Amino acid sequence: MVQTQQSENVTISAVLGNLGGQYQLVDNLLGSNRFNSGLFVDINGDGWVDFLGNGSDGDLKVFLNENGVISDTNRASTYGVEQGDLALSYTAGITFDAFDYNGDRSLDLYLSSNTGFLEIKKNFTEVAENTFLAVNVLGVNGVEDSRQSVVELYDAATGLLVRVGTETQVFGKFSTEVSDHLVRFYGLDPAKTYDVVVKYLGGEGNGVTVVTGKTGLGTSKIAGAFTEIVDTTLTAVTPGGKDVLHVSPENVTTATTGGTYTGSQYADWFVGDKGDDVFTPNGARIGEVGDTINVSNGGSDTVIFQQLANLNTGATILGADLTAAVGAGNQGDVVDISGLLTSIGFLGTRDAAGIAAVVQVVADGTGVKIRVNKPSVGFQDLVTIQGATGVDLSAKTLSQLVSSGHLKLGGLAIHGVATIATTEGALRGAALSPFDEVTLASEGAVYAKGFTGGYLLATFDKTYGDDVWSVAGTGISISSDGRSVSLNGAVVATVDSTSNGVGTALKLAFDFSGTSLSVAAQAEAVQTLAQGITYSNAGSTPTDYVRAMSIEVSDGASTSKNAGLLTVTPVANAETIGGVSYVTGTSAAETLAGTALSICKMWWRICKIRR
Numbered sequence: 001m002v003q004t005q006q007s008e009n010v011t012i013s014a015v016l017g018n019l020g021g022q023y024q025l026v027d028n029l030l031g032s033n034r035f036n037s038g039l040f041v042d043i044n045g046d047g048w049v050d051f052l053g054n055g056s057d058g059d060l061k062v063f064l065n066e067n068g069v070i071s072d073t074n075r076a077s078t079y080g081v082e083q084g085d086l087a088l089s090y091t092a093g094i095t096f097d098a099f100d101y102n103g104d105r106s107l108d109l110y111l112s113s114n115t116g117f118l119e120i121k122k123n124f125t126e127v128a129e130n131t132f133l134a135v136n137v138l139g140v141n142g143v144e145d146s147r148q149s150v151v152e153l154y155d156a157a158t159g160l161l162v163r164v165g166t167e168t169q170v171f172g173k174f175s176t177e178v179s180d181h182l183v184r185f186y187g188l189d190p191a192k193t194y195d196v197v198v199k200y201l202g203g204e205g206n207g208v209t210v211v212t213g214k215t216g217l218g219t220s221k222i223a224g225a226f227t228e229i230v231d232t233t234l235t236a237v238t239p240g241g242k243d244v245l246h247v248s249p250e251n252v253t254t255a256t257t258g259g260t261y262t263g264s265q266y267a268d269w270f271v272g273d274k275g276d277d278v279f280t281p282n283g284a285r286i287g288e289v290g291d292t293i294n295v296s297n298g299g300s301d302t303v304i305f306q307q308l309a310n311l312n313t314g315a316t317i318l319g320a321d322l323t324a325a326v327g328a329g330n331q332g333d334v335v336d337i338s339g340l341l342t343s344i345g346f347l348g349t350r351d352a353a354g355i356a357a358v359v360q361v362v363a364d365g366t367g368v369k370i371r372v373n374k375p376s377v378g379f380q381d382l383v384t385i386q387g388a389t390g391v392d393l394s395a396k397t398l399s400q401l402v403s404s405g406h407l408k409l410g411g412l413a414i415h416g417v418a419t420i421a422t423t424e425g426a427l428r429g430a431a432l433s434p435f436d437e438v439t440l441a442s443e444g445a446v447y448a449k450g451f452t453g454g455y456l457l458a459t460f461d462k463t464y465g466d467d468v469w470s471v472a473g474t475g476i477s478i479s480s481d482g483r484s485v486s487l488n489g490a491v492v493a494t495v496d497s498t499s500n501g502v503g504t505a506l507k508l509a510f511d512f513s514g515t516s517l518s519v520a521a522q523a524e525a526v527q528t529l530a531q532g533i534t535y536s537n538a539g540s541t542p543t544d545y546v547r548a549m550s551i552e553v554s555d556g557a558s559t560s561k562n563a564g565l566l567t568v569t570p571v572a573n574a575e576t577i578g579g580v581s582y583v584t585g586t587s588a589a590e591t592l593a594g595t596a597l598s599i600c601k602m603w604w605r606i607c608k609i610r611r
Contacts, residue, residue: 041098045106045127047163047187052098052109103265103285105132105243107184129289130190130240134182134266135165137198138248140257148201151183152218156193156236159217163188182264188239196234198247209249213237233271233294241289242269252297263291267313274298276328283309291315296388300330302408305382306339311374314381319388322368322396322406327453327556335370335383335401336408336558344375350409350442352399361401363394370407410442414530414553417564424570431470431536434566435551440527451510451522453556456493458533459505460566461548466539469501471508473532487525490515506533510556526553535566 038053048065063070098107101120105127111119137149153163165183188194197218200209207225212218213235219228231251243266250257250273258275263282267289270279276299281291295301296319303317317335326332341355348354360371360379367386371379387393401407416438435458458469471478475488482500485493485508492512499507508529512522530551550563 039096039098041107042184042186043098043107043123043125045125045132045186047185052096100265103288105129105266127186128190129243129267130238131188132184132186132243133188133194133237133239134184134244134264135196135198136182136244136246136264137200138246138259138261140248140250140259149183150199150201152197152199153185153188154195154197154217156195159195162194182244185239190238190240193236193238196237196245196247198234198249200249211247211249241267242292243267243284243289245269246271256299258299265309267291270294272297272299272301277301278304280304280306281310281315282307283311283315284313286312288313292318294318295320295333298331300326300328300332300334302334302336303383304336304339306336306343308340308343308374310340311372311377311380311382314369315383317383317385320385320393322385322387322393322401322404326405332404332406334406334408335385337370337372337382338408338410338558340372340382341409344372350447352402355402355409356398359398361396361398361407366392366394368393368396408558410447412447412553412555412558412560413441414551414560414562415439415441417549417551417562419565419567421567421569424568427537427568428540431472431534432566433531433534434549434564435533436531438527438530438551438562440523440530440553440560442523447519447523447555450512450519451526451555452512454510454526454554455496455552456508456510456526456530456533456554457499457505457550457552458501458507458535459499459550459552461550463504465503466537467503468536468538469506470534470536471506471529471532472534473528476529476532485529487528490517492525493529 038051040049040051042048042065043050043052043062044064048067050065051063051070053063096109096111099110100106101108101110102122106123106125108123109121111121133153135151137151149166151165152161153165154160155162163185165185195213195217197213198211199218199222200211207227208222209227209229210219210222211229211231211234213230213232215228215230219226229249229251231247231253233252234245234247237245244264246261246268248259252271252273255273256275257273258277259273260278260280261270262280263270265282265284267284268281268291270277270281270292271294272279274297277295279293279301281293281303284290290313293301293303293315295303295317301320303315305315317333320333321331322333324330324332326334337359338350341350341358344358346355346358348357358373362369362371364384367384369384370382372382374380385393398407402409417435418437420432420434422432460467471485477486478484478495479486483495483497484491485495491514493508493510495501496507496509499505510522510526512525515522517525530553533551535549546565546567548563549566550561552559552561554560
């Protein structure tokens with residue numbers, strides 16, 4: 001699309017491109033209409049991109065695309081209201097966007113202005129679930145990717161390119177973009193399957209990265225360097241049974257990076273790689289298709305359910321391992337319902353017996369189904385879990401899943417990190433206990449699992465060579481080689497070989513397997529170690545007057561972090577150099593490395609006056 005600026009308004013023109021890079025102007029696209037801003041989006045869900053424009057006459061106009069021809073007709077009634085009397089003046093600074101606020105797949109209208117006007121107009125277009133497909137284009141590890149992307153759909157049977165899409169774009173003098181980063185396709189044939197191709201523009205070396213379901217598909221017209229990643233899960237995708245595909249630039253069958261993925265308000269389709277992935281599906285509207293999470297590629301994956309909307313539509317987990325150990329380096333998968341238990345108002349003990357009144361685990365064919373008692377509604381299907389091909393999970397019980405750690409009932413929370421202020425003189429030669437008042441708590445009355453496989457990490461936002469972290473206190477001892485940490489005579493942790501606290505952060509890896517401590521007792525031990533963390537400075541003076549310090553605790557599945565500030569105040573001293581009195585932060589023997597000259601220069605004018 002091409003826009004031409006004329007005075008305060010925009011005349012819209014269009015050019016059509018072919019695969020050979022040739023373009024042809026479309027005459028009289030919208031007649032003599034001029035616009036302050038506009039948006040190209042499929043408003044009526046028929047698969048043809050329409051135009052929504054803020055006209056120079058103050059009216060918001062909708063121009064529907066009818067089989068490739070955008071008609072010069074005001075069709076504002078698409079939103080169930082007549083917009084002609086709505087003052088969308090140029091001077092009011094109207095901004096608008098199309099987004100789906102109620103989760104029915106049709107795009108609603110958001111309007112605002114710099115005069116305080118705000119309104120949402122509902123789109124009454126009905127979009128059938130099996131005619132719609134969206135692609136959420138992500139970067140590695142599930143993070144949002146800043147590169148522009150193009151998504152193509154090919155007919156899986158014929159190989160023909162049938163759709164091309166990008167994120168919703170708004171242009172014009174007064175415009176905004178609150179896109180949810182979904183590339184949407186409407187009007188698909190529910191009887192067909194589609195091969196999906198995602199092109200990341202401006203990748204490594206300013207080339208193109210192509211994620212495709214089939215080798216060579218979508219790459220033939222690329223001039224210049226490109227990187228091809230084949231992900232077979234993007235082959236023969238049906239629009240039925242799913243709304244949103246989450247795609248990253250990796251082959252999920254071989255990549256081991258893992259990632260963190262958050263769902264939409266639609267039926268999400270997640271596929272994890274061989275690493276440890278974390279998925280947070282958000283459910284969908286009542287009566288819709290549920291979320292699907294495929295964890296069959298391996299890794300110790302976690303699926304988090306944390307809100308009541310998860311009980312609107314039952315999710316499905318495919319290829320889960322509910323037998324192997326969980327945590328980094330293992331293959332066991334975790335279903336985390338700690339947040340959901342909080343959402344339904346559960347206040348009881350978080351163990352298998354305590355939640356039995358609100359959580360059920362029942363056989364479902366060769367899999368298991370977890371059901372949760374939704375307030376004022378009753379038991380609803382939360383998720384159906386299927387194992388790998390040929391693996392029968394139907395005998396699993398609530399008690400077994402909780403005790404093995406595959407069903408997580410509560411998270412961690414660490415509190416009480418204080419802000420500490422001291423002087424460089426007081427810190428020199430002495431150790432601080434910055435976390436001696438911290439407390440460790442579970443999200444509920446009982447910890448869901450033990451701490452073997454977890455860790456404790458103490459660090460600064462900036463670390464220097466003279467920093468020394470250690471752990472000490474009643475009952476705490478460290479082996480002569482500095483590697484093993486014991487509490488009351490039992491080895492419970494190992495000092496990390498890299499983050500050993502000397503000029504680095506301090507990391508303790510927990511291992512309670514050699515003890516008989518209960519889960520609750522392990523938590524008490526972890527809290528004791530956290531409170532016993534000390535900090536000292538091996539130099540003549542501490543470096544940096546203000547730094548953020550933090551402590552992080554993990555049980556191998558969940559992590560909690562808390563932070564505070566350490567402020568070190570320099571001790572002022574007077575020196576006479578060449579008959580001139582100078583005031584410095586320290587004396588000559590105690591000057592902070594690299595700061596003596598700058599301090600003297602900074603104080604020179606004041607010192608001369610005092611002389």
